[in-house]
Amino acid sequence: MRILLIEDDKALCCSLSLLLEQQGFSVTVCNDGEEGLFYLMEDCHDLVLLDRMLPSLDGMEVLRRARQAHCTVPILFLTALGSLDERITGLDCGADDYIVKPFAFEELMARIRCICRRPQRLHETDALTFGDLTFDVQQSLLTCGGKSCTLSKREGALLALFFNNPQQTLPRATILGRVWGPESEIEEGNLDNYIHFIRRRLKSVGSTVQLKTARGIGYRLEATP
Template sequence: MRILIVEDEAHLAEALAQILRKHHYSVDVVHDGTSGLDYAHSGIYDLLLLDIMLPGMSGLSILQTIRKEGISTPVILLTARGETSDKVSGLDYGADDYIAKPFVTEELLARIRAALRRKGEMVTENTLQYGDIELNTATMKLSCGGKEMKLILKESNLLELLILRKQAVTPKELIIEKLWGFDSEAEHNNVEVYISFLRKKLVHLNSNVGINTIRGVGYVLEVKGSVS
């Protein structure tokens, strides 16, 4: 899961980023509304954390703009205000939730999980299943038939992306954007390395799940021996 934090208080933004990374989310941070809108337009984020008061463009303006453009990415508004008008405006513009600063870490994480559930992602117990494998995104453990192994962060993020997209082909460009960020200098061979790591671990677990290469396009998960 990749989350964008748009927050002009640098110390708070970095603290938020560290908390989310500790819980195995990929995170990008920007400090002004104009940059926030540009990043939101990339389409690579699973959730946006938007401060309401931002230089350049307010969080409410960003929210209103992306919703008018049909971008349905879940949004949680961050605000230091307790004013009902801000909350009402945010919900009317299409926010999924809001949380007032200062907040308790556990509450923020719970609200993030709830927003992602409403989007349709299977995050209730931090587990994803496909074929005979189960991935725990919190512990980054991959299990199959009573055996399990620990993945590194990018392996876990990559397998999570492939599972969530199920039978859809996942282009290498999308993998780079999701795992490294849309302004990253990572290349296709970086993706190929982690695909190779995952394939070896699936074989080691004797899983019936494989990663099929669609030449010139990307990758798709498949259950060996299944009939489409």
């Protein structure tokens, strides 16, 4: 299960992500509201743990924008704002649950298990399209005409980023931060390897879409006539 943790308290992020990973979860961490919304809209996570008080964009606005865009991933508020009115407002705006800091990790796990037991909702944004391609995010399946191929998790996250930012040159640092995480320490050569993998995938399904290199800057996804 993939969890997105949007929280500006870095000490809490460190301890909480470690505990969650010990429970078998894959955790992506970000400390900024705008960045968190970007990750959230990629729809590559199964659950979001969201703080209300965040820099650049507060948690309520992150929640509103996500729901307005028909993003249906479950969102659980983790916040010190625990009055009755604040809890009601958060739930009415589209949160799936609301837990007040400080909380016991055992209670958080119980609430996560509760959310996992709920029937999965249909996602309107599962299928991303660009040019002659369709990418099923949930199945990580790339299709062009009658041909298709399955992508790895990392390949899928990378391709989804380009699908959501078509014909825009994405700097290498931005790609690394969005796909591998802002705190990740990886060699830039890893990105080049995955770009090569994506290009092979595009070729294997016979797509006219190309992943172009912007020399010295990054990459962009283009649809050719």
